[in-house]
Amino acid sequence: MKLSVLDQSPILTGTDPKEALQQTTELAKWTDKLGYHRFWVSEHHSTSSLAGSAPEILAAHLAAHTKNIRIGTGGVLLPHYSSYKVAEAFRILETLHPDRIDLGVGRAPGGMPNVNLALNRGKLPSIEDYPSQVEELMAYLHGHDPHGMDIYATPKGETAPPVWMLGSSGTSARLAADLGVSYSFAHFINGRGGIRAMDRYQDYFTTSMQQSSPAGNVSVFVVCAETDEYAEYLAASLDLALLQIEQGGKRTHFPTPDEALNHKYTLFEEERIQDNRNRMIVGSADKVKEEIEQLAESYNVDEVIVNTIVTPFEDRLRSYELLADAFQLSHSQTTMT
Numbered sequence: 001m002k003l004s005v006l007d008q009s010p011i012l013t014g015t016d017p018k019e020a021l022q023q024t025t026e027l028a029k030w031t032d033k034l035g036y037h038r039f040w041v042s043e044h045h046s047t048s049s050l051a052g053s054a055p056e057i058l059a060a061h062l063a064a065h066t067k068n069i070r071i072g073t074g075g076v077l078l079p080h081y082s083s084y085k086v087a088e089a090f091r092i093l094e095t096l097h098p099d100r101i102d103l104g105v106g107r108a109p110g111g112m113p114n115v116n117l118a119l120n121r122g123k124l125p126s127i128e129d130y131p132s133q134v135e136e137l138m139a140y141l142h143g144h145d146p147h148g149m150d151i152y153a154t155p156k157g158e159t160a161p162p163v164w165m166l167g168s169s170g171t172s173a174r175l176a177a178d179l180g181v182s183y184s185f186a187h188f189i190n191g192r193g194g195i196r197a198m199d200r201y202q203d204y205f206t207t208s209m210q211q212s213s214p215a216g217n218v219s220v221f222v223v224c225a226e227t228d229e230y231a232e233y234l235a236a237s238l239d240l241a242l243l244q245i246e247q248g249g250k251r252t253h254f255p256t257p258d259e260a261l262n263h264k265y266t267l268f269e270e271e272r273i274q275d276n277r278n279r280m281i282v283g284s285a286d287k288v289k290e291e292i293e294q295l296a297e298s299y300n301v302d303e304v305i306v307n308t309i310v311t312p313f314e315d316r317l318r319s320y321e322l323l324a325d326a327f328q329l330s331h332s333q334t335t336m337t
Helices: 017-034 055-064 083-096 113-119 127-141 170-179 194-204 228-246 257-261 267-279 285-299 313-327
Strands: 002-007 038-041 070-077 101-106 163-167 182-186 216-225 280-284 303-307
Touching (some): 002 017, 002 216, 017 038, 017 055, 038 101, 055 070, 055 083, 070 163, 083 101, 101 127, 127 170, 163 170, 182 194, 194 285, 216 228, 216 285, 216 313, 228 257, 228 280, 267 280, 280 285, 285 313
Parallel strands (some): 216 280, 216 303
């Protein structure tokens, strides 16, 4: 089974955005060495707790600092942009790093409602155009001219980065199937309904210029430590962070475990924390390995994307290391496809 990484460049307690991006770079180099399959970075805007706002630029930097791991976006929020421009950016990346680039796309706003206006010159993007945008994007990536305007995306090349559609619902799953692209379900966003969505994707998949068979994976929050008790301690910070996101409060950083443990929770908040645990896998290496394998089996996929946000940063690195050792990644994943 393949293990991969989603990194949102979180700004941890005591750090700033520059350090968050430096940590993303260090984590990419570390997981490349450990044998993880791919490393995706996200797009978030106007937030003081996540530093990654331009994943295509960050992907270029990470690809230049790694050797084997696939680098991609999780993902470019396509409704905000020109499909042609996105295609050319990724044609550059693919030319520089052949067969190592993934183009994950999504249609979420990437921030508060006003972000939509700022990214679209004061107008709201048309979500209805998203399916046709993805079709245009695939055509340009593969050297075609979808509108007969006598243009193509440059630089041309023999390989093209695969398009992955990111989603957390059955609607996105069916769209990925209809368009014939790969599909990644964000279990870390929606802890329910993902199995049905993946079934829908696999059942209705249609062959495309990109691929002839379905390819799916699932992403989940993971906190792995030497013991179950220490993993629970570290996960307390993520429990509080998710609660703060739901409550719409302004955050300048991700809280420490001690901040979370000293927080006074209401009964409703405690119930929300327990419900959010459906989006997480927490524990020692053996426990986490077993639950990841169960998750992959339930989704009928052979790849799980791990998203670990804990503080301090050293414990994030250690979490990925323990997981790599448990799955023997350095022995089983020597090539990237």
